[in-house]
Structure formats: C-alpha cells, structure tokens
Amino acid sequence: MFTGAAEPEHRRQLRDSVADFVRGSADAKAVRDAIATRDGFSRKRWKAMADLGWTALLLPEAQGGLGMSFGDLAALHHETGKAALPEPLAIVPLLAARALALGGDRGLCERVLPGLTSGETLATLAWQGAPGVLGGEAVGPQARKTGSGWSLSGQALFVPCAASAAGMVVAARAGSGIALFWIDGGRSIVAQQRLADGSSQASVSVDGVGLGADALVAGPERGGDILEAVLDAARLAASAELLGLTEQAFAMTMEHLRTRRQFGAPIGSFQALQHRAVDHYIRIELARSALDRAARAMDGDASAAERSAEVSAAKARCGETAREVVKDCIQMHGAIGYTAEYDLSLYVNRVLVLSAWLGNARAHRDRWAALRLGAGAAA
Amino acid sequence: MSADYNAMDERPFREMVRDFVRAECPPNMIHQARRLHWREASAWCLKLAARGWSAPAWPVEHGGMGLDIGKLIAFQDEFDRAGVARHPDIGLSMLGPLLIRFGSVEQKAHHLPRIVSFQDLWCQGYSEPGAGSDLAALRTSAVLDGEHWVLNGQKIWTTLAQDATDIFILARTDPQAKKQAGISFFLARMDAPGITVRPIRTLAGDEEFCEVFLDNVRIPKTSIVGATNDGWTMAKALLGFERLMHGSPKFAQMALFRLEAMARASGRFADPAFGETFARLSLDVADLAATYARFADALKSGRPLGPEVSLLKIWGAETTQRITEAMLDVAEEQAAARGGGLFGKTEVDALGHYFLARPGTIYGGSSEIQRNILAKAVLGLP
Numbered sequence: 001m002f003t004g005a006a007e008p009e010h011r012r013q014l015r016d017s018v019a020d021f022v023r024g025s026a027d028a029k030a031v032r033d034a035i036a037t038r039d040g041f042s043r044k045r046w047k048a049m050a051d052l053g054w055t056a057l058l059l060p061e062a063q064g065g066l067g068m069s070f071g072d073l074a075a076l077h078h079e080t081g082k083a084a085l086p087e088p089l090a091i092v093p094l095l096a097a098r099a100l101a102l103g104g105d106r107g108l109c110e111r112v113l114p115g116l117t118s119g120e121t122l123a124t125l126a127w128q129g130a131p132g133v134l135g136g137e138a139v140g141p142q143a144r145k146t147g148s149g150w151s152l153s154g155q156a157l158f159v160p161c162a163a164s165a166a167g168m169v170v171a172a173r174a175g176s177g178i179a180l181f182w183i184d185g186g187r188s189i190v191a192q193q194r195l196a197d198g199s200s201q202a203s204v205s206v207d208g209v210g211l212g213a214d215a216l217v218a219g220p221e222r223g224g225d226i227l228e229a230v231l232d233a234a235r236l237a238a239s240a241e242l243l244g245l246t247e248q249a250f251a252m253t254m255e256h257l258r259t260r261r262q263f264g265a266p267i268g269s270f271q272a273l274q275h276r277a278v279d280h281y282i283r284i285e286l287a288r289s290a291l292d293r294a295a296r297a298m299d300g301d302a303s304a305a306e307r308s309a310e311v312s313a314a315k316a317r318c319g320e321t322a323r324e325v326v327k328d329c330i331q332m333h334g335a336i337g338y339t340a341e342y343d344l345s346l347y348v349n350r351v352l353v354l355s356a357w358l359g360n361a362r363a364h365r366d367r368w369a370a371l372r373l374g375a376g377a378a379a
Numbered sequence: 380m381s382a383d384y385n386a387m388d389e390r391p392f393r394e395m396v397r398d399f400v401r402a403e404c405p406p407n408m409i410h411q412a413r414r415l416h417w418r419e420a421s422a423w424c425l426k427l428a429a430r431g432w433s434a435p436a437w438p439v440e441h442g443g444m445g446l447d448i449g450k451l452i453a454f455q456d457e458f459d460r461a462g463v464a465r466h467p468d469i470g471l472s473m474l475g476p477l478l479i480r481f482g483s484v485e486q487k488a489h490h491l492p493r494i495v496s497f498q499d500l501w502c503q504g505y506s507e508p509g510a511g512s513d514l515a516a517l518r519t520s521a522v523l524d525g526e527h528w529v530l531n532g533q534k535i536w537t538t539l540a541q542d543a544t545d546i547f548i549l550a551r552t553d554p555q556a557k558k559q560a561g562i563s564f565f566l567a568r569m570d571a572p573g574i575t576v577r578p579i580r581t582l583a584g585d586e587e588f589c590e591v592f593l594d595n596v597r598i599p600k601t602s603i604v605g606a607t608n609d610g611w612t613m614a615k616a617l618l619g620f621e622r623l624m625h626g627s628p629k630f631a632q633m634a635l636f637r638l639e640a641m642a643r644a645s646g647r648f649a650d651p652a653f654g655e656t657f658a659r660l661s662l663d664v665a666d667l668a669a670t671y672a673r674f675a676d677a678l679k680s681g682r683p684l685g686p687e688v689s690l691l692k693i694w695g696a697e698t699t700q701r702i703t704e705a706m707l708d709v710a711e712e713q714a715a716a717r718g719g720g721l722f723g724k725t726e727v728d729a730l731g732h733y734f735l736a737r738p739g740t741i742y743g744g745s746s747e748i749q750r751n752i753l754a755k756a757v758l759g760l761p
Contacts, residue, residue: 006680254758269761274754275747281758282690289669290662313662362655369658 011075018079028343035198039164041086050119055093070298074240081244084346088161090237096123099169102226103217122164126156126204127171134359134367136224141206143172149213152206162202171227177220196349232311238354239318243287246322249347253329283321290317309371312364320361322351385447396457411464412731414587417542420466424497434495442495448675459632470494470501472624477617481605502543504534512748515558521550530596540576540589543569553608564610567598583734619684621743626691628668634702644723663698686756689749696739703733
C-alpha cells in the first residue's frame with residue numbers, strides 16, 4: 001500500500017523485529033492461549049518483550065531505556081496491533097513507568113523502574129474519576145498533606161491491569177493541583193470488569209491510604225502536566241495499535257472477498273462490496289495520516305496543547321475508523337465472521353476495547369475542538 | 380529572478396503572502412461561490428503573474444515558485460483563509476505539469492511561459508456525449524493530411540471553454556486499434572476554423588461548461604504531444620494531476636471557513652450538536668490535508684503518482700459536499716436563496732456553495748469510477 005515519506009532505517013528494523021517476534025512466539029493460537037489466562041496476556045511473552053527493550057522504548061538511555069521517539073513508539077504499536085498482541089505495552093511502560101521517570105524522584109526511580117522495564121513486575125495508573133472525560137479535571141482520588149506525608153481518599157475508575165499489577169501510580173487532587181504518588185501493593189479493588197479482549201479494568205479505592213513523603217512521584221505543581229503527558233503517549237500508542245488491528249482485519253477481509261465464491265464468482269467481484277471496501281481503505285489511509293501527524297507533533301517542538309490536539313485528532317480518527325471497519329469486516333465475512341473461533345474475533349474484540357480506552361472518538365473530537373477552535377466555538 | 384521561498388521561515392512567508400493578498404486581491408474575488416470567468420478574474424491573475432506567483436508548484440526553471448510541500452500548503456492556506464476564489468487554472472494545474480513531463484523542447488519553450496503569464500487560457504477536450512466515465516470510448520477522430528492533423532467530433536462538459544484561447548484534445552488516431560490503444564493527445568487554438576463553442580447552463584445558473592464542436596479543424600502536425608497512438612499514457616498522467624488537484628484540501632477548507640463564519644454569526648456554536656458536526660467536518664478536512672501532504676511528498680521525491688491518488692478526490696469532493704450540506708442546514712430558511720443570505724452581519728451564499736460542490740463527485744472520473752479503480756488496482760479485488 002501507498003506510504004508517504006520513507007521511514008528511517010532504525011524504524012524499519014524495529015518493525016521487522018516485531019514481525020519476527022510475532023512469527024516466533026505470538027501466532028493467533030498463542031494469543032488465544034494468553035487471553036484465556038487470569039492476566040489476559042502471557043507473562044512469559046511480556047518478559048521476552050522486555051528483553052527486546054519494548055518496555056523501555058521512550059525511556060532515556062541514561063535511565064536504562066532505548067531513548068527512541070514517539071514515531072518509533074507508534075511503529076512498535078502499529079506492528080503489535082497487526083498481531084492483536086494482548087500484552088500491556090501501552091499500560092506498564094507508558095502510564096506507570098513513564099510517570100515515574102518524568103517525575104524523576106531518584107529513590108522511586110531506582111527502586112521501582114528496573115523491575116518494570118525488565119518485565120519482572122507490572123504496574124498501572126489510577127486517575128480517572130468519571131466516565132467520558134479526558135483530562136486532569138476528571139481526577140478521582142484526593143490527597144491531603146499530613147505531618148509526615150500524605151493521606152489519600154476516593155476512587156479511581158477504569159484502572160487497567162489492576163489485578164496483575166504489583167503497584168500503581170495514583171493521580172490525586174491536591175489543593176489546586178494534581179499530585180502523583182506511588183503505591184506498592186496495598187491496592188483495594190472495589191469492582192472489576194472483564195473486557196471483550198480478555199483484559200480487565202477495575203475500580204480502585206485509595207480510601208485511608210497513608211503515604212510517606214518518599215511516595216511522592218510529582219508534586220501538585222507539575223503532576224497534572226505529567227499526567228496529561230503520559231495519557232497522551234498512551235493514546236498515541238492505542239491509536240497506532242488500532243490502526244494495525246484495523247489494517248489486519250481489513251486485509252483478512254480482502255482475502256476473503258478474493259477467494260470466497262458464491263453464484264459462481266468471487267464475492268469481491270460484486271460492486272456493492274468493492275465500493276464499501278474502498279470506503280474502508282480511504283478511512284484507513286486517513287487514520288495513517290492522522291497518526292503520523294500526531295507522532296510528529298509529539299516529537300517536535302509543538303506546545304503541550306498542540307500535541308494534545310493532534311493526539312486527540314488521531315485517537316478520534318483511528319478509534320472511529322477501527323470500529324467502522326471491523327464492523328463491516330464481520331458483515332463481509334458472513335456467518336464465519338460472527339464466530340469466536342475465527343481469528344477476526346481477536347481483532348474485533350481488541351478494537352472494541354482500545355477504541356473506548358482513554359476516551360472514545362466522540363470525547364476526543366470534543367477535546368480537539370476545545371483545544372483547536374477555542375472556548376468560543378466549543379461553548 | 381525569484382526569492383528562495385523555501386529558505387524562508389514559515390511565519391514571514393505567510394505574512395508576505397497574506398499582505399500581498401490583502402493589498403492586491405480585488406474584492407470581487409473574495410468568497411465567490413462559483414467558478415469565475417476570465418473577465419472577472421483577469422486583474423488578479425495578471426497581478427499574480429507579475430509577482431511571479433501564478434505557478435507555486437512548478438519548478439523555478441519553468442517560471443514557477445518551486446515551493447516545497449510545506450510552503451505550498453502554507454501558500455494555499457493563506458489564499459483559502461482570505462477566501463480567494465479559484466481562478467482559471469487548467470493550464471497551470473493540468474497541462475503545464477503534463478508538458479513538463481512529456482512535452483518536446485519546443486512545446487515547453489512555447490507553451491509554458493504563455494501559461495504562467497496567463498497569455499494562454501486552456502480548456503480540456505476530454506469528455507464526449509458517448510464517452511463520459513467510459514472516456515476511452517471517445518470517437519473524435521484525427522487524421523494526418525500532409526503537414527496537418529484534421530480533427531472531427533464533439534466534446535462536452537468542457538469547463539470555461541468560452542474563455543479559453545487553447546484546448547487540449549484526446550482524439551482517435553487509429554480506428555482499428557482497441558479502445559485505449561488508438562488515441563493521441565493534441566493541442567489546438569480555439570480560434571482555429573471549424574471550432575464552435577456552445578455554453579451550457581448549470582443548476583447553479585452559470586455557464587460554467589460548454590459543448591465544443593470540431594468540424595474539419597486543421598492543426599499543425601507538430602501539435603501532437605508524445606507519440607501517435609500514445610495519448611492514453613498522457614490522458615492517464617493528466618488524470619492523475621487532475622485527481623491530485625481535485626483532491627487538494629483547498630475546496631473543502633474554503634467551504635469550511637464559510638460554514639464557520641456563518642455558524643459563528645448566527646450563534647450556532649452554542650448548540651452542542653452543531654459543535655459535534657463541525658468538529659467532525661474539521662477533522663475530515665484536517666486528515667485530508669495530512670493525506671494530501673503525503674501524496675505531494677511522494678511526488679516531490681520522484682515517485683510516480685499511483686492509482687491511490689483517487690482516494691484524495693473521493694474524500695475531498697465528498698467532504699466538501701458534506702460541508703456544503705451543513706451550510707444549507709445552518710442557513711435555515713435562507714438555504715435556497717439565490718445569491719445567498721445574511722447571517723448576522725455575514726453574507727454567505729450557502730446555495731452557491733452547495734451547487735459548486737456537486738460536480739466534484741462527477742467530473743474527472745465520478746466517485747463510482749474512482750472506487751472501481753481503487754477496488755481493482757489497489758485492493759486487488761477481482
């Protein structure tokens with residue numbers, strides 16, 4: 001398919017290494033086996049991914065990472081999306097480890113980061129206080145300063161990977177700002193939902209959690225900015241993954257249209273199906289453009305608001321496109337497309353999860369409009 | 380001869396363009412919801428030519444500005460923001476790039492400067508009454524007679540032919556050959572004896588396109604571009620330029636600016652449902668622009684324009700139509716007002732924009748034909 005400017009060599013190598021990895025250890029059968037476990041993914045494969053450096057792609061080399069760019073990150077997730085890999089690559093490294101790294105507290109970084117990047121331990125991020133909202137204004141937990149440290153209260157919704165995590169970063173309202181904390185174990189899962197792709201999300205209570213001063217990841221003067229930054233990076237990754245999922249589901253469907261025969265002809269020779277397929281192709285190309293633009297904005301010197309706007313534009317386009325396309329992939333396959341055992345199901349289920357995660361298309365269009373068109377237009 | 384625009388920072392470049400447009404563009408060029416005739420656009424065109432800005436995308440050696448893709452988009456964006464209407468551009472957007480690629484040394488030397496200076500205005504002799512979407516079914520004939528080709532036939536839907544000084548024509552030079560194989564590409568003066576033009580009135584009420592009758596039209600033997608019977612190669616290349624041009628985000632962007640203006644003036648942004656519609660349309664345009672930039676980048680780096688370019692035309696034309704349909708909704712009772720209506724203090728011709736957007740999915744290969752092409756050539760469907 002058509003691509004724009006040629007990619008740098010190291011990024012092509014990264015893509016190749018993901019493709020090799022998938023061939024070696026993550027075919028559809030392996031993905032299904034992992035989804036059926038309690039974690040919803042394979043710990044063994046997670047460790048292997050960590051050994052390849054995928055859990056530390058963005059981390060500076062000084063902190064034991066690869067020091068790669070957001071463009072590279074998008075390429076990694078684009079490729080893992082094509083294979084519908086269920087491992088929490090957008091969660092542990094991007095939401096938890098990166099919050100710690102950006103916070104920069106030396107003690108916490110030295111104690112926690114190595115385990116997260118090596119794949120030994122898992123961590124997540126708890127922040128959201130209400131459904132359908134995207135930014136710092138929606139933080140659920142609260143923090144109050146005590147004599148020797150902090151006291152937390154409240155709940156966070158939709159925390160991914162909560163049951164598997166050995167610790168979590170918690171964002172909490174502290175005065176007029178947002179502070180970030182690290183909590184070892186000690187989490188209290190109030191309710192848990194299993195999601196379509198085998199992963200889960202939980203409501204987590206931090207009521208009565210008391211923390212020492214050494215648990216502070218970032219104080220209220222800059223915790224909010226770090227929260228936005230890690231959420232946007234995860235949204236970029238989710239957008240890339242959605243594009244990969246969509247492309248693969250679409251490719252499977254095109255193959256079906258070329259080979260499935262009815263009425264004595266391949267069904268792909270019917271114009272009604274051809275024209276719908278082209279509409280999906282166009283949407284996928286638009287999604288690719290929106291993703292490229294967002295990755296470039298994240299890597300460039302754009303303002304934080306500009307970066308957020310581009311990430312929202314990408315999440316809106318990739319999320320909506322994914323839902324639209326896989327829906328019709330089911331239809332074009334006919335009855336087989338509605339079965340759990342056919343591999344299209346892996347893609348449909350993961351698209352449904354990622355398109356809703358960290359804000360659906362509607363929410364991101366609203367955020368884009370507010371950032372880009374200003375309060376006058378959004379009001 | 381010209382400044383090195385590509386070396387400029389974007390902000391001063393944009394300011395330079397904006398200042399020029401503000402100072403020089405006549406008011407009758409602004410916010411026009413229809414294609415302008417030469418008599419209306421000539422003053423502006425000649426100013427552009429005098430400044431050396433009539434062909435922003437062409438190489439400098441051929442009289443263009445030689446802008447890189449970033450500057451090209453910024454240049455166009457400033458025009459769109461100011462609401463500058465499209466001027467007669469068929470020679471600049473279609474024939475020029477074709478001659479640069481396929482023309483003889485003499486053809487380039489003769490025609491390109493005359494296109495850039497607006498001395499010649501071109502029209503496109505492609506469609507015929509029996510050859511629309513099925514262009515290769517064309518029947519206009521060209522027969523060599525000594526030092527001349529003799530052309531006979533009829534062209535139709537020829538945009539602004541009544542203003543044109545020249546026409547490029549696809550004609551059949553080998554009646555025995557199969558469809559595409561026997562076609563050649565010709566250049567002719569519109570004042571050649573035997574050419575008759577009859578304008579056709581459109582739904583919008585304008586005479587935007589014409590019928591062109593060719594009755595024993597004799598043109599010099601050197602008027603052929605490329606080899607005899609190789610016209611389809613050029614027809615396709617030109618259709619590629621045309622699809623890239625029609626896939627430019629500028630048409631959708633201009634319409635979006637007008638929608639925004641009328642919606643602000645009439646307080647529609649207070650309605651969340653409209654806000655959602657507007658955000659969706661805005662992103663449809665933004666993602667078109669990003670995709671257009673990818674194609675333009677590939678073209679600049681020397682890769683040929685593939686069949687994928689059809690996606691730009693489909694999405695661009697259909698997005699423009701969706702925007703103009705939203706304009707009709709926002710216009711409420713003034714939706715069908717000929718010449719437009721007043722929204723707050725802002726005048727907008729919603730009906731004109733609606734009509735202007737209709738042919739986008741028909742000309743240059745209908746959206747259905749574009750989808751057929753993509754299904755077969757890109758998706759590999761049988």
